[in-house]
Amino acid sequence: MRLIGFILVFIASTLPLLWYWPLLLSSDPIAIFSQYLGSTALILMGTNQFIATRMPGLEFVFGPLDRVYVLHKWLGITAMVCLGLHDIIDAEIDGLRGGPLSGIAEDIGEVGLYGLLILTIASVITFIPYHLWKWSHRLIGIFFFFGAFHFFFIEKPFSNLEPLGLYISSFCIIGILSYLWMAVLRPAARLGHAYQVASVRHLGDLTEVILHPQGQGLRHEPGQFAFLSVNAVGLSEEHPFTLSAAQTQDRALRFSIKELGDYSRRLRRELKVGMSARITGPYGRFTMPKGSGPQVWIGAGVGITPFLAFTESLKTRESGHVKLYYCVREHGDIPYARELEEIAMKADNLELIIINSNEGVRLSAERIVDDLSGRLSQAHVFFCGPVEMRKGLKRELVLEGLPVGRFHFEEFELRTGVGLKRLAIWLWNYGAQEYEKRRPKQASPAE
Template identity: 30%
Template sequence: MKYIRTIYVLLFAALVLLWLLTGNLLQTPLQFFPFRSAMINFTGVLAMGAMSVGMMLALRPSRMEPFLGGLDKSYRLHKWLGVTALALSIVHWLWVEVPRWLVGWGMLVKPSKGPKPPQSWLVEWFNLQHGFAEQVGEWAFYAAVVLILLALIRYFPYRYFFRTHRLLALVYLVLVYHSIVLMKPAQWPTALGMVMALLMLGGSIAAVVSLVGGIGRRMRAVGIVDALEYFRDNHVLQVGIQLRDRWMPHQAGQFAFVTFDHKEGAHPFTLSSCWDHRGKLCFHIKELGDYTRTLPEVLRVGQMAIVEGPYGCFDFGGPQQRQIWIGGGIGITPFMARLQALAVQPDGREIDLWYSTAEPDPGFIERLTRLAEQAGVRLHIVFSERDGRLTADQLREAVPQWQEASIWFCGPSGFGKALREGLTECGLDSANFHQELFDMR
């Protein structure tokens, strides 16, 4: 998380600094309307900078994963940028509209404009576009507000989110036109202008790729569902997929986007199997929403599936020879894949695995126990309704060398936050607590 926080802060710090270096604020007279013009420009620059980087992150750039800490962290940064762009856009709109209302109500007097100095034909052409650019920009702003708010509403069905969110790419392209026309001509030859041009160029390319359905296309493989097993007590469906296309060998802990129904779109699921060079993938899918609840009824052996990936940096690496794994609910899946890998090729580490569940399934636990025995990993089962939620104190008591260990957590975010805070308060280096983020919206 610290990497994406750093990137987030550096992005806005750089844009603010570049904007200040253009002299916008220092050269602005101490009058309301010139200051308003500067603030419109300032908020517009920041909002478009945030949207441009967010649009590029939507491409799922796998080469950037090591720098961002994984695609799950990249999507978290994408979300932060979207929310920030929304807030900045609202402030931008208020700076435009509220003074107009005040002038209309007679509470402000708009200063008269003096004669304009001679300008180049290009600037004159852009000036002729101002009215139209303002109009389409306003409507694009309204559309962006609605689409971003829909993306933030967790109860908005995923299949509709999958379709509506792509429309943001079209809205973004309209806002690029709006920004190019209305950005101050004197800013384009500056460092700010060059940076904004590069950001909007990159964002525009990403928007076009999104609109034509090109996101992740090179990472996709076609497969056939060849095995299904339902664990009724914990509402988990095990899905086996035999790939028919080439696939980049994945590491235990990674995930993929899987499409069973084109109308529904791709959903992210953690791989629960290690790579076996035969093109066989396995997923354990928990009934967590309307769509996943239907899978035990609608999925059939022989059905086609499209798998995109692998993604993620939850890789069980690091120099520590002691590791503590915690899987909360369906968060046990990356550890199942790692157990299989260790059974084939041990890494010499001493490992304790906690599986915390509110819905124990005997068959599922038996299989997990067998995998742990084959991998030489100590397994601890916690039934939350009987034993309560696993705490940092319990971990410290069970593993005296906990400060020398790296912690790998996958499960509900609140559960992970409580463990992280409890351990770091007692001396664990926060860099040694690794958490997979399930929330991709």
Template identity: 30%
Template sequence: MLRLQGINAVIAVLVAFVVLHLVFVPEQHSIRTTFSTLLGGTSFLLMTWSVVLATRLEIFEEMFGGLDRMYQVHRVAGTFTAVFALVHFFSIPKELPAGVDPVLNSTFPSAQIGMAAMVLLVIGLFVALNRKISYSRWRNPHKVMAFVYILVIGHFMNAPGIFFEQFSAAGILLIVAGLIGMIALVYTMFGMNKRTAKHFTIEAVNSLERATEVVLKPVGDMLKFKPGQFAFVEIQGKDWSEPHPFTIASAPDEDRLRFTMKVLGDWTRKVREELQPGGEVVVRGPYGRFDASKTSSKRQVWIAGGIGLTPFLSKLRAMDEEDNREVHFAYAARNKEEAIFIEELEAIATDRHNITIYPLFSDEGDFARIDVAKQKLPDPLTDYEYFICGPKPMVEGLMKDLKKEGVKRKAIHVEAFEFR
């Protein structure tokens, strides 16, 4: 769940800029100039937040409620960055203010730099929001946003004083934000991958029904993680260029790292057909806050749809005999053949008195729905805390229906596993 701590931090920075900008307005400012520069500064601060969140630092995961939520904020901030930048561009006075040296302005052309940044920003936003463009084609062009950020800093640092007073309160805030953003940008481009990388070799590639299990052996230290977390998997070698996020299916105390990947597209199909034991893999992480052990509630309902099983598989494999949570686990699949690891789940439930498994097969007319939950759960829906992972329509439908039944939003936990 998205945490207000992070949102409040974003709002606080924006409010501070707005107040400083409006309280200390230069006397020579027109209303139009004040309004336009306000939008420009707000756009830059939102872009800075996007850059900072791209560092994937743990402190921001804690503030926003997980990397998945950070990327949601990153995407929304990027969208409003472009919108505010467009309005800023069309509302800013186009003529040079009185007293500005035209020769100096042509040497450091703030307007032209700003126009180039805006065009690239709008193109980048279109590419980012166009779901028809594949992840592999989107990933590298998206890196151009780093160059755009540098252009934006160059734009306002070279702007005439009437538009940007460097030593005003609002100007100092923007300069400090720019310094923080540049540090974050350098770290993201040159430090993040090196710091978080763990090296593995492929020990086994196991074909399952419409899925593939990849078992990795650590080369050095084992990746430390919590059940329910995910990591970015980058297979080394030709034509394995981009990393992909997958939930870790193994337990934290295992000496191997296991990922179960549903065959959904070209990359996962290539994993199934071409990946061989002995290859090298770099894993970066862990990330996520989909943790069922930290909640105060001992009565929990877990709902998995298809490959959404994997975080719960890690949780079940990690549970010890002293864990006294009452867990009702609904596992929805098309049929028993597609219900991967169903035998292992049933064996765990047999050994543990506090775990109940509910297989739901759509071919037999059983679905992950609230009316089904009412029939199977021994107590009212409001007595439980819910953890849901699966296809987006299923997750959104269950959340909507649970709220209608009186279940509080804070009692519903989902993994928003999207990074575009």
């Protein structure tokens, strides 16, 4: 996330303190603090609804879209913490006069609170199937509307027309309009570029799709991703996939999609040549730097897809020497190995190294350091693959002397949890250890 984005979110959520501070001195401070928490929740949720629109300029302010999705998750969690505390801490102030809808607003606020709590929990439980999560996620905007209604008509020590009321109301309106745009107007507007499926090929558990534009087409940089929507029953929902080929003169696109969920499995079964599709994007900043310094590209499994586009782009752009590590499990069935080998044979500055874990070979920071012959501090390292592998390599390479800013990656999974699985495992292990400590020891036969 870009620093400017973090600063803007921080200012937006703390600015109401300028107006709440005098109220803290003149009214019940605990109730005023509770109302501030409720206001902060609405500000963060309104911001989150706007971020979800993927409007142009968001990546400039908040960073690449994969980081924006991480921000989206944590803003939602923070908002729910604030909302939960607002519900627990009494926000009622004696002497306030409620309007005719204040009682209804109170009840609707409760419905919105529990609805948002349930959906937020569902969002961070990653074992819930994607299509069910996606369907339930759409309801968040409805419960946010309930929260905004609660704010508009509930009893409070200021009116909606005062500066504080207008400020919070603006975020409520932005959030509602953003939700309407995503749920109703955007699907009807059919934004994006029209394409037609020209080729479908199965490579192991990958489905390679080539699409030809039905108009101007999409321009993209190697390493970016786009959202694919096929005009067919069950395939029309937008899903993000990496563009696995560099831009061509006719702006044809290639996706290499691994079977990871219901949608990708349905694509493999049902996608046919001739189907029409819409592509929106491109997104992401996972692109090659300029310069003559050494580069290390690490693609693990389906994480090789952005580097397919990288290698093709070497034909038309200058670059320092590149070491491409392709980490796989099965040597006999490696998608795109032959394609990469042919490119490497023609490109003097590309060296392809296949790392096969089934042969007992693992990629390590020590191996990379040795291969670079002491030039690690001058290199740029690009990684696409499993999160744990990325964290381990980054940590070790930084300790070996790689500047942190020269390790580039994109979030491999746009939908991530909050560590609940690790927490559950830790609690289970801790409980088992405590049980073993306290369990009475049985005497041995010799005793």
